[in-house]
Amino acid sequence: MRGIRKEFPGVVANDDVSFDVRRGEVHALLGENGAGKSTLMNILYGLSSPDAGEIRLRGKPVSFGSASDAIDAGVGMVHQHFMLIPVMTVAENVVLGTEPVKDGVLLDEAAAEKKVADMAKTFKFAVEPAALVQDIGVGQQQRVEIMKALYRNAEILILDEPTAVLTPQEASDLFEILRRLQREGISIVFISHKLNEVLEIADRITVLRRGKTIETVPRQGATEESLARAMVGREVLLRVEKPPAEQGDVLLSVEDLHVRDDRGIEKVRGLSFQVHAGEILGIAGVDGNGQTELIEALTGLRRAESGRIEVGGLELHHASARHTLDAGLGHIPEDRQRRGLVLEFSIAENIALHDYSQPPDSKYGWLFPGRLVERATGLIQEFDVRGGGPYTRAGALSGGNQQKLVAAREIARDPKALIAAQPTRGLDVGAIEYLHRRLVTERDEGRAILLVSLELEEIFSLSDRILVIYEGEIVGEHTGAVSEEQIGFEMVGVKREVPA
Amino acid sequence: MSEPTNDQKPDLVESPEEAASSGTLAARLSLSHRAGGVVVPVLTVVLAFLLGGLVVLATGHNPLLAYRDIFDGAGLNWIFHPTTNVQSSIAAYNLTQTLLQATTLIFTGLAVAFAFRCGMFNIGGEGQYLVGLVVANWIGVSFSGMSTLPHVLFAIIAATLAGAAWAGIAGVLKATTGAHEVISTIMLNWIAIYTATWLFGAGGPLQTTAAGQSTNPVSNDIAHSAELPVIWGSKGFQGLDIGFFIAIAALVVFWALINRTTLGYEVRAVGFNPDAAAYGGINVKKNVIRAMAISGAFAGLGGAVDMLGYLYHYGALDVQNSAAGGVGFIGIAVALLGRNTAVGVFFGSLLFGGLIYGTTQGLSSNVIQPELASNLTLIIEGLVVLFIGADLLILYVWNSRKRLRPQRRAQAPAKAAA
Numbered sequence: 001m002r003g004i005r006k007e008f009p010g011v012v013a014n015d016d017v018s019f020d021v022r023r024g025e026v027h028a029l030l031g032e033n034g035a036g037k038s039t040l041m042n043i044l045y046g047l048s049s050p051d052a053g054e055i056r057l058r059g060k061p062v063s064f065g066s067a068s069d070a071i072d073a074g075v076g077m078v079h080q081h082f083m084l085i086p087v088m089t090v091a092e093n094v095v096l097g098t099e100p101v102k103d104g105v106l107l108d109e110a111a112a113e114k115k116v117a118d119m120a121k122t123f124k125f126a127v128e129p130a131a132l133v134q135d136i137g138v139g140q141q142q143r144v145e146i147m148k149a150l151y152r153n154a155e156i157l158i159l160d161e162p163t164a165v166l167t168p169q170e171a172s173d174l175f176e177i178l179r180r181l182q183r184e185g186i187s188i189v190f191i192s193h194k195l196n197e198v199l200e201i202a203d204r205i206t207v208l209r210r211g212k213t214i215e216t217v218p219r220q221g222a223t224e225e226s227l228a229r230a231m232v233g234r235e236v237l238l239r240v241e242k243p244p245a246e247q248g249d250v251l252l253s254v255e256d257l258h259v260r261d262d263r264g265i266e267k268v269r270g271l272s273f274q275v276h277a278g279e280i281l282g283i284a285g286v287d288g289n290g291q292t293e294l295i296e297a298l299t300g301l302r303r304a305e306s307g308r309i310e311v312g313g314l315e316l317h318h319a320s321a322r323h324t325l326d327a328g329l330g331h332i333p334e335d336r337q338r339r340g341l342v343l344e345f346s347i348a349e350n351i352a353l354h355d356y357s358q359p360p361d362s363k364y365g366w367l368f369p370g371r372l373v374e375r376a377t378g379l380i381q382e383f384d385v386r387g388g389g390p391y392t393r394a395g396a397l398s399g400g401n402q403q404k405l406v407a408a409r410e411i412a413r414d415p416k417a418l419i420a421a422q423p424t425r426g427l428d429v430g431a432i433e434y435l436h437r438r439l440v441t442e443r444d445e446g447r448a449i450l451l452v453s454l455e456l457e458e459i460f461s462l463s464d465r466i467l468v469i470y471e472g473e474i475v476g477e478h479t480g481a482v483s484e485e486q487i488g489f490e491m492v493g494v495k496r497e498v499p500a
Numbered sequence: 501m502s503e504p505t506n507d508q509k510p511d512l513v514e515s516p517e518e519a520a521s522s523g524t525l526a527a528r529l530s531l532s533h534r535a536g537g538v539v540v541p542v543l544t545v546v547l548a549f550l551l552g553g554l555v556v557l558a559t560g561h562n563p564l565l566a567y568r569d570i571f572d573g574a575g576l577n578w579i580f581h582p583t584t585n586v587q588s589s590i591a592a593y594n595l596t597q598t599l600l601q602a603t604t605l606i607f608t609g610l611a612v613a614f615a616f617r618c619g620m621f622n623i624g625g626e627g628q629y630l631v632g633l634v635v636a637n638w639i640g641v642s643f644s645g646m647s648t649l650p651h652v653l654f655a656i657i658a659a660t661l662a663g664a665a666w667a668g669i670a671g672v673l674k675a676t677t678g679a680h681e682v683i684s685t686i687m688l689n690w691i692a693i694y695t696a697t698w699l700f701g702a703g704g705p706l707q708t709t710a711a712g713q714s715t716n717p718v719s720n721d722i723a724h725s726a727e728l729p730v731i732w733g734s735k736g737f738q739g740l741d742i743g744f745f746i747a748i749a750a751l752v753v754f755w756a757l758i759n760r761t762t763l764g765y766e767v768r769a770v771g772f773n774p775d776a777a778a779y780g781g782i783n784v785k786k787n788v789i790r791a792m793a794i795s796g797a798f799a800g801l802g803g804a805v806d807m808l809g810y811l812y813h814y815g816a817l818d819v820q821n822s823a824a825g826g827v828g829f830i831g832i833a834v835a836l837l838g839r840n841t842a843v844g845v846f847f848g849s850l851l852f853g854g855l856i857y858g859t860t861q862g863l864s865s866n867v868i869q870p871e872l873a874s875n876l877t878l879i880i881e882g883l884v885v886l887f888i889g890a891d892l893l894i895l896y897v898w899n900s901r902k903r904l905r906p907q908r909r910a911q912a913p914a915k916a917a918a
Contacts, residue, residue: 321779321780322783344768356766356780
């Protein structure tokens with residue numbers, strides 16, 4: 001692909017981008033959210049047409065009018081959100097559109113299953129062709145998507161952020177598969193914004209920034225720092241600089257908390273901990289060990305079975321979300337799109353989500369949109385929210401800016417204690433750096449910060465103290481030096497001391 | 501970060517994927533609203549009229565003549581000052597009837613629109629309107645000793661509250677048991693319809709005390725003190741009353757409630773994303789009940805305005821007729837076409853008001869068969885609902901118009917770079 005240019009109203013998504021893939025190569029396409037990676041790949045896959053530039057396949061210029069043109073030419077794509085039919089079997093999904101038939105009209109189920117089984121065997125996919133897609137895991141579904149592309153004789157496979165939905169184990173399985181495909185001579189375009197995995201899998205790496213090609217480098221010699229710099233356009237601190245904590249009074253205290261989930265299963269079982277002013281307490285754990293229920297109980301979104309919660313010395317007994325907010329608890333929720341923001345609301349309206357019913361936002365139930373906008377304008381600047389003004393719909397912002405918006409709202413309320421749940425999930429390095437620095441700043445301002453994260457690295461780089469949660473109980477507490485390995489063991493319930 | 505600083509985002513952001521995945525009904529509607537702006541509603545109407553015209557053509561008549569007659573039948577030719585006095589007064593009369601019809605639709609349209617804004621589909625506008633009508637009739641007939649203003653206000657407020665309470669039942673059911681409002685409002689419709697049939701029917705409590713009504717039982721006329729002043733035309737010939745202005749006021753109230761009050765903020769937040777609303781400290785259940793009640797209040801008020809404005813009495817047969825696709829249901833089409841906004845509901849009501857009255861009055865049999873004429877309204881109404889539901893298709897058609905001009909876009913970069 002050479003000199004590709006694509007414009008959308010008001011923005012140049014690709015500007016003179018050039019990109020090439022060699023046979024049997026894994027070529028990573030790296031860039032922040034909105035850098036133009038997806039646009040470029042949509043052009044290659046025939047989903048949109050370039051305004052300028054040309055695409056050459058095996059030396060010949062081609063022009064794809066639709067995805068099926070691209071598929072015919074041997075280009076396959078695995079989207080971030082899978083395009084599978086859950087109630088059909090793996091084999092049926094794979095052959096969909098080009099089904100083997102018998103007697104002229106009937107789907108030859110046996111032939112389809114056999115073909116798919118053969119393919120699964122060749123590439124060691126470990127997928128059962130007769131299983132229903134809805135019954136298999138996410139990692140397997142992704143393999144079905146890859147098989148779909150291979151079944152259509154794809155020679156170039158585009159993977160759009162394939163690891164975003166996978167667990168670390170599934171991701172390393174995927175890398176195994178990609179290496180096998182590579183040996184078979186299949187070229188892979190690997191779209192990602194995660195530096196470590198790009199360095200692990202790619203042969204060459206092309207970095208995009210603001211719709212332009214910044215550089216194409218071989219893996220050898222590339223480092224996380226050099227790639228991050230190319231992506232963001234400036235030096236990025238991958239580690240947070242953090243002065244030692246100056247602890248103050250206890251601002252958030254939890255005692256013997258028990259919480260059940262929607263199905264009545266006890267997910268939080270007798271948790272007790274305290275967070276001091278000027279301290280970041282990190283809670284590490286594998287997903288689903290009671291973190292969500294803990295946070296919901298703390299923030300009044302779920303009723304706790306029993307136990308005591310205090311914010312700034314004030315006991316919150318079966319308090320509503322409104323009461324916990326008023327008691328001085330801020331909350332950056334783990335799912336900013338489902339919980340943290342009303343995507344259809346403007347930035348100004350989202351900023352007002354907690355305070356719309358109080359002056360100056362409103363008086364006697366009468367809302368003052370002008371004041372909402374005024375407040376939002378200041379916060380947009382202070383928190384460097386980019387991509388729009390106070391009237392811009394929150395859903396139109398990139399993930400990083402959405403999260404900054406949530407952080408702006410929560411911090412602007414001057415909370416005593418701030419709960420940050422997965423604050424940087426799905427964000428690019430620039431936004432992660434910003435949020436991490438901000439959390440440390442807020443800690444130094446004297447807030448008590450409870451950080452709940454599935455990313456061990458994040459826990460390690462930010463926390464002053466680490467608790468490990470396993471099946472709703474605290475199984476480890478660490479203040480000083482502790483290895484990631486030790487915490488990793490505790491996270492899966494193994495109470496083993498790693499020999500130092 | 502490489503985000504565009506412009507508010508306008510590339511089309512790709514509005515992918516069907518996002519449309520399909522984003523949660524609630526209101527969120528989806530809002531998505532297509534942004535994507536289409538005023539284009540989709542206008543295009544929808546144009547397409548519906550074109551296809552309706554094809555139907556007319558298929559029957560061997562001239563669609564242009566048919567539409568001209570509907571236009572005249574709705575009294576819209578009054579705007580162009582017909583030459584003779586007779587024509588002029590007929591046109592004026594037709595226009596008042598169109599506006600009367602539109603008045604009703606504004607109320608039932610607002611009822612549907614308000615619930616939509618809270619993420620709910622109120623199909624019970626028919627029942628809530630009927631409840632308002634019954635209560636207004638009962639108070640209008642019974643408290644005949646009162647003086648005009650208190651009597652009118654009493655009837656209007658009571659009917660509004662009755663409509664609110666009727667819809668509120670569905671709200672309470674949804675908030676407490678999770679019963680879907682579509683099912684419960686439909687059932688409440690039938691309860692209202694059969695109760696009203698009994699009330700107005702032979703031997704019913706609200707049947708007229710005058711003699712000779714047994715074959716077609718109707719209620720008593722309301723007292724003169726409860727009648728709304730007629731401002732255009734004469735009372736005896738169903739002139740236009742001030743109800744039209746009450747409807748305009750209701751549109752303003754709707755707009756202000758939604759956009760300028762904390763109540764509206766809560767309604768919209770719950771409608772777009774109940775999870776985020778709860779996280780923001782908003783009581784979602786309270787809002788579900790309150791939004792349904794307000795929705796019903798609009799419909800109930802509509803019933804009162806019609807009763808006090810020009811109906812004066814109601815019969816068991818009227819109830820049965822209205823049950824078969826009445827104003828409550830056309831209100832759905834009005835709200836959908838009007839994108840659940842006050843301005844949109846206003847224009848939607850005028851359109852459907854004009855169509856309904858225009859097809860029943862204006863068409864002469866040499867232009868189109870009369871029995872086909874009123875069905876033409878239903879055809880156009882159905883097509884509008886269909887196309888609004890298929891707005892992504894309409895948008896696709898609209899956008900491919902742009903795609904037909906690739907050369908112009910290829911030249912654009914040079915300009916943008918300059």
